[in-house]
Amino acid sequence: MIYLxxxxxxxxxxxxxxxxxxxxxxxxxxxDRLAPGALLRRAxxxxxxFYVGKRPGDDQAMKQDEINxxxxxxxxxxxxxxxxxxxxxxxxxxxxxxxxxxLRAGVPFEVVPGVTSxxxxxxxxxxxxxxxxxxxxxxxxxxxxxxxxxRTDVDWERVARGADTLVLYxxxxxxxxxxxxxxxxxxxxxxxxxxxxxGTVPEQRTVTGTLADIAQRVAxxxxxxxxxxxxxxxxxxxxxxxxxxxxxxLFGRRVVVTRARAQAGExxxxxxxxxxxxxxxxxxxxxxxxxxxxxxEAIRGLxxxxxxxxxxxxxxxxxxERLASHGLDVRAIPRGxxxxxIGPATAGRVREAxxxxxxxxxxxxxxxxxxxxxxxxxxxxxxxxxxAARAREVLPERLREAGAEVSVPPAYExxxxxxxxxxxARGLQAxxxxxxxxxxxxxxxxxxAAFGAREAARLLAGTRVACIxxxxxxxxxxxxxxxxxxxxxxxxxGLVRAVAGLFAAxxxxxxxx
Numbered sequence: 106m107i108y109l110x111x112x113x114x115x116x117x118x119x120x121x122x123x124x125x126x127x128x129x130x131x132x133x134x135x136x137d138r139l140a141p142g143a144l145l146r147r148a149x150x151x152x153x154x155f156y157v158g159k160r161p162g163d164d165q166a167m168k169q170d171e172i173n174x175x176x177x178x179x180x181x182x183x184x185x186x187x188x189x190x191x192x193x194x195x196x197x198x199x200x201x202x203x204x205x206x207x208l209r210a211g212v213p214f215e216v217v218p219g220v221t222s223x224x225x226x227x228x229x230x231x232x233x234x235x236x237x238x239x240x241x242x243x244x245x246x247x248x249x250x251x252x253x254x255x256r257t258d259v260d261w262e263r264v265a266r267g268a269d270t271l272v273l274y275x276x277x278x279x280x281x282x283x284x285x286x287x288x289x290x291x292x293x294x295x296x297x298x299x300x301x302x303x304g305t306v307p308e309q310r311t312v313t314g315t316l317a318d319i320a321q322r323v324a325x326x327x328x329x330x331x332x333x334x335x336x337x338x339x340x341x342x343x344x345x346x347x348x349x350x351x352x353x354x355l356f357g358r359r360v361v362v363t364r365a366r367a368q369a370g371e372x373x374x375x376x377x378x379x380x381x382x383x384x385x386x387x388x389x390x391x392x393x394x395x396x397x398x399x400x401x402e403a404i405r406g407l408x409x410x411x412x413x414x415x416x417x418x419x420x421x422x423x424x425x426e427r428l429a430s431h432g433l434d435v436r437a438i439p440r441g442x443x444x445x446x447i448g449p450a451t452a453g454r455v456r457e458a459x460x461x462x463x464x465x466x467x468x469x470x471x472x473x474x475x476x477x478x479x480x481x482x483x484x485x486x487x488x489x490x491x492x493a494a495r496a497r498e499v500l501p502e503r504l505r506e507a508g509a510e511v512s513v514p515p516a517y518e519x520x521x522x523x524x525x526x527x528x529x530a531r532g533l534q535a536x537x538x539x540x541x542x543x544x545x546x547x548x549x550x551x552x553x554a555a556f557g558a559r560e561a562a563r564l565l566a567g568t569r570v571a572c573i574x575x576x577x578x579x580x581x582x583x584x585x586x587x588x589x590x591x592x593x594x595x596x597x598x599g600l601v602r603a604v605a606g607l608f609a610a611x612x613x614x615x616x617x618x
Contacts, residue, residue, distance in 0.1 A: 107176055107186045107207055109200050111193040111219015112136075114226055116305040117143040124187075124217045131187040133179050135172070139191025139331060141306075148187075155179075169199060173206035180212035191331075193221040197247050197274045221245075223272040226304020226333045230311045231348030232340055239338040240269035248276015248283055248334070265290035270337035277332050281320035287336065288316055297340035302332040307357065307382035309350065313340060353380030354605045358539040361529065363388045363548040365519070368419065372544065375601045384538070386529050388551035389519040391419055394494050399514035400427055403489055407437050410512075412488040414445045416471070416496070421446075421454045423516035424491040435459050447474055449596055468595065471500035484508030494518035497546075497576075519547050523555040530556065533564040540569040540604055544597070546580035553584045562586055569607050573600045 108127045113119035120128075125147065128134065134148050138158030145154065155175060157167045167175075179186045194200025194216055207214045223245050227234050234243045246264055264271065265287045276283055277300065288294050294317035302310045314322040316336065350356065359382045362369045366387040373383045394400070403410075404427065415421045428434060435458050438444075445464040446452035452462045466473035487510045490501060494515035501511045532538050543549045549572075553561045562585045570588050572578040574595035578588045590607055592599035 107180045107188060107212055107214040108217055109188045109190065109194040109204060109214060110217040111198070111221075112140045112144055112189050112191055113220045114192055114222035114305045115139070115141055115303060116225075116229075117141040119220045119225060119305065120144060121217060121219065124219065127185075127217065128187050128189065130185060132184040133186045134189055135176060135179070135186060136189040137191060140189045144189065169202060173203055176203060176207060177210040177212055180207065180210070180214075190219070191222070193219040196221040196223065196245065222304055222331075222333055223274060226301040226309075227272065227299070227335050227339075229305045229309060229350040230299060230301045230335075231343035231346075231351070232299060232335050233342060233347070234270050234272060234335065234337075234339060236339050236342065239342075242268040243270040243272060244268035245272050245274065248273040248279055261286035262290035265292045270335065270339050273334040273336070275330060275332075276334065277323065277328060277330050280323055280334065283334075284316045284320055292316055292336070296336060297338060298334060298336045299340045299343065300328055300332050300334045302328050302330075304333060305350075307359075307377070307380060311343070311348070311351065313343065350380070353378075354609060356380030358382070358608060359384060359532070359537055360604060361386050361538055361541040363542060363552055364544050365389045365391045365522075366524075372542065372597050372600065375597065376604065379601070379605055381604075384525075384529065384532065386525050386552075387522050388548045388555060390522045392518055392520055393423075394515035394518050396515070397427065399512075400424075400491060400516055401431070403491070403512050403514045404428060404431055404433070404437070407489075408439045409487055410439065410442055410489045411486040412443050412445065412509075413438065414447075414474070414488060414490045414500070415451050415455060416447045416490065416492050416500070418451050418454045420490075420492045420516050421451060421458070425458055427491075427516065445474055445478065447471065471497060471503075474500065475503050479507075486510070488512070489514075491516035493547075495547075519551075521551040521554055526555050530564060533568060536567055538568045540571055540607060541565060542571045542573075542600060542604065543577050543581060544573045544600065546577055549577060549580040549584060549586070553586070558585055571600060571604050571607065573597075 110124040110127060128144060129147055131148060131152055133153045133155065135155045135157055136145060157172045176188060188203065190198045190200060192198055204214055224234060235241065244264060244267055246259060273283065294315060296316045298316055298319040299311055299313045300319065300323050312322050312326045312328055355376060360376050361384045362372050363386055364372060366385060369385050369387065373385060376383050428437060443463040444455060444460055446455050446462050447466060452465045455462050464477050466477045483504065485508060488504055490511065490513045492513065501513050504511045556564060565586055570581060570586055571590045572581055572588055573592050575591060578591045581588050590603045592603040
């Protein structure tokens with residue numbers, strides 16, 4: 106079965122629920138240039154990916170007949186194939202040609218519509234394509250026809266008179282000619298117009314004008330495909346405050362997240378919600394410890410511990426997974442044992458597992474936890490701290506000084522990662538990065554290790570640096586990095602607020618990169 110799936114206009118959240126489910130189940134994915142990269146990461150690890158994208162003027166790109174043949178071949182091999190197309194397959198997406206090729210070859214197919222850029226890009230730019238007081242009709246027109254036809258099938262005179270709002274797909278290169286044709290056909294030269302490039306993603310850029318000057322304004326702004334053009338009175342609504350997407354506090358900012366990829370999701374999502382273009386540069390990778398022996402021994406003697414202390418969400422996850430590998434769950438934890446967690450995210454994960462958290466320090470660091478439990482009887486008490494293989498020794502050392510018997514078995518380990526190093530270096534050197542975030546001392550250490558201390562300081566000299574708290578910030582400064590802001594609350598949410606605050610007083614950029 107071949108599924109012709111519309112991926113939406115660029116924002117990966119705009120794919121339909123059905124389209125996403127099929128993508129996650131597919132044996133093979135055939136995708137084009139406008140399919141969001143974030144969606145491709147949702148494909149199965151063993152799914153085969155085929156890039157068939159075409160760029161304007163690219164003679165080396167795969168021809169449509171070749172794409173059709175590829176789909177037929179994959180279908181005849183008995184695979185479940187998703188043909189992932191930008192926008193909607195049937196709205197200037199050549200999905201009709203591919204469906205006909207499959208039909209003629211006897212290959213079964215289904216079509217999963219997508220959100221088309223002609224509606225979504227204007228919406229993200231603050232332009233409703235219809236409005237009861239301004240536009241009761243809308244026409245979608247291609248500005249880039251099949252060059253092999255040798256003629257135009259667009260009757261610009263009829264188009265000019267036929268709808269209140271015109272949405273032109275592609276055609277940026279012919280914008281002057283198209284605008285002149287519309288004016289010649291009777292449209293007022295003062296009719297508002299807008300061109301939206303890369304609609305619905307943080308790189309979105311919008312240029313407004315009138316039919317008389319929009320081509321010149323677009324040329325001066327350097328706007329290139331992909332872009333859609335909107336012509337009509339509804340464009341005026343953008344200036345009345347409907348441009349919600351571009352008004353977000355981090356719109357146009359490119360922010361680097363250095364957390365492990367498995368842990369980056371929450372921070373990346375929150376930054377994206379505020380309009381940032383997120384670059385994930387995972388400086389660490391979470392792996393099982395080299396030796397589970399100490400943790401297994403602690404689990405076998407779990408009923409002898411008086412305290413369980415969790416210092417991170419990773420520690421909670423790793424402990425629960427290892428508990429399950431022994432055929433146990435949280436019921437194995439003695440009822441009288443007390444539980445402490447550093448940070449609300451860690452405490453929240455403990456509670457999700459069905460456990461009560463007795464102590465959460467007001468400041469999310471080891472020293473604050475020690476202050477919280479300083480009044481507790483610790484002499485002779487057994488304390489279990491499942492955590493990373495290498496971590497600060499402040500907590501176990503102080504507990505031992507208080508007379509506690511402390512076990513610190515490695516539950517996981519972090520190893521350096523330099524995935525995407527060269528690409529990030531190019532972006533930093535070109536001034537395309539606005540902020541780099543660090544969520545732990547280990548992310549700082551591994552970032553510096555990836556580039557070298559002197560090079561890391563040089564690369565970050567022209568961008569902002571945000572740290573989740575004082576310990577992480579101290580690690581950055583010790584390695585020669587300038588720190589622009591520390592989160593007031595040592596949490597992901599606190600870090601996001603700190604990053605937003607960095608740019609609150611500065612006008613947002615028109616675009617990213």
